[in-house]
Amino acid sequence: MNRAQNPDPGASPEDRGRGPGRAGVPRTVAARLARLACRWPIADAGEVEWLARACGNRGPTAYLPRARPDAAWVLHAMYVHESGPGGTTGDAHSSPHRMAGDHFLPDTGPPAGPADALVVGGRVGRTDRPGPEWHRLRWAEQCHRTGEPPVPEGLLPSLWCFTDLLQTGSWPPGIASPSEGSMDRDTWQRLTALLVRHGGGPDLRCLAYYSPMVLMGCEREHPHVREGLLGDASVLYDTPDTEFTPSNLWAEDRSWVLATDCDLMATKVVGPPALIESLVTDGELEAVRLPWAH
Template identity: 35%
Template sequence: MEDRKSVEGWGPVGARDHADWLNSLSGSAVTGFHPRPTDHDGLWILNAMYERTTGTARESHHERHRRDLASGAEPPLVIGDWNELEDGHGMTVTGGSMGWSEHPGTGWRRLPWRELAERTGDPISPPGLPPCYRAFPSAKMDGSWPTSIEPPTEGSLDIESFRALAKVLREHAGSDTVVMAFYCQLYTGDFDDLYILQGTLGTLEELEHHWMPYSPSNIWPSDRSWLMTTDTDLWGTQVSGPSELLAAVEADTGLETVRLPPLDTAEDDA
């Protein structure tokens, strides 16, 4: 397995102490554990997306990708939807990516999901589905996002949202609260064991420097009073916990949230 550099304030903890509880939840060790539908109020933190502040795109990410290929440029690693295209290549480059994302910098702004929903007429999340790549079909050009928009990343909170969430959790539970962070098996590549780190809320942002470029799949305190789930296939983080925590998450201006009806195992719905 890839060399695991140390993360200040965090260390591995025996998975045996947590395996039974995690496996009693829905979801899986492969993509991330979710609370049972009866145990949560359907609150989701939506991963950030960004939009250029000037101009509109006449080109999609897929079109730009094909143009770059034709010019001989080395294209970046991309995420695509596998479709039967007329050119026979079989993949639409959507413009999406995986792992940590952050503000692109000058000339870009954060684009709220609600603003895009009002603009397109699409719901924030299609009925019966969690936040995922199927959102906002009207914003896309033949299945690909316009280059004026950087869509949400898949399977990881963005840096802005992760830091805002860390602040909310500290205000709710205190910086000294011991928490666990689980990284799913698709990320670790270890399908025989659970990879769990232990640290405190005061050092949560140190996980940005973890050897895997993703936020944890699950975060929970030692008393298991709340649970955060960032599934590999989804564009948001599911929040389960006491009503005062959910209210604090919803009230934070650094987080965009939505309430959705309880879902069965989210990985089966995306």
């Protein structure tokens, strides 16, 4: 599979028009669908079976593999308004979340906090920086004032890491939460760029699996898998057939795997130590090793 042999149907001026396309589909959406079909066509559903066997489950939310042989969690980006956490008005991020018990490991209990509380104002699915007046807020910066690490021991990266912010049942209006279930655009672009550099190059064949949860319950019996080149990963971010990045993305040679569970606010990356070290030490990403979730 070579990108030079696959001209991009989404690049023509006609496809970039704003009028209706075939079958009444808006031309911009039709162009993105055509580009997706060209760059990342549907693959054999059996391609994901090895991951199911390795993880011991059917991947309803994502397959979370153990270290191969190393692992790190890339924390999804969070932003703060320039006037501070409480310095803006309105509810620009109004998806309600319920703090349930699936955000921590099976052998641990939930921490003290608003258990089973409805949390308003969090972001779900693909997201962008809210605007120019919003600046990156690292998990480590937010957690520094509480004396806790970004992800407390025994937890997975989720709402439970921010119980001090959520005592009122809502994210502060001046904080745009990490996205749940999907990487944000900044994180996706940086992580895939580092994979190109340290994980096999732009022409590495990869596979992408979307769980039934991110496909609104579809494809439960037949896993939804696509195949493409790592250098074309940007195409997957704006695909119109889902609002999430892939639940799993992996190299054809299985040297590394990404996993984004729809209940979590981080993406697990497993692979060789050199690759994982490049993520943990990168100045743009915020990636941490979690020994209890290695």
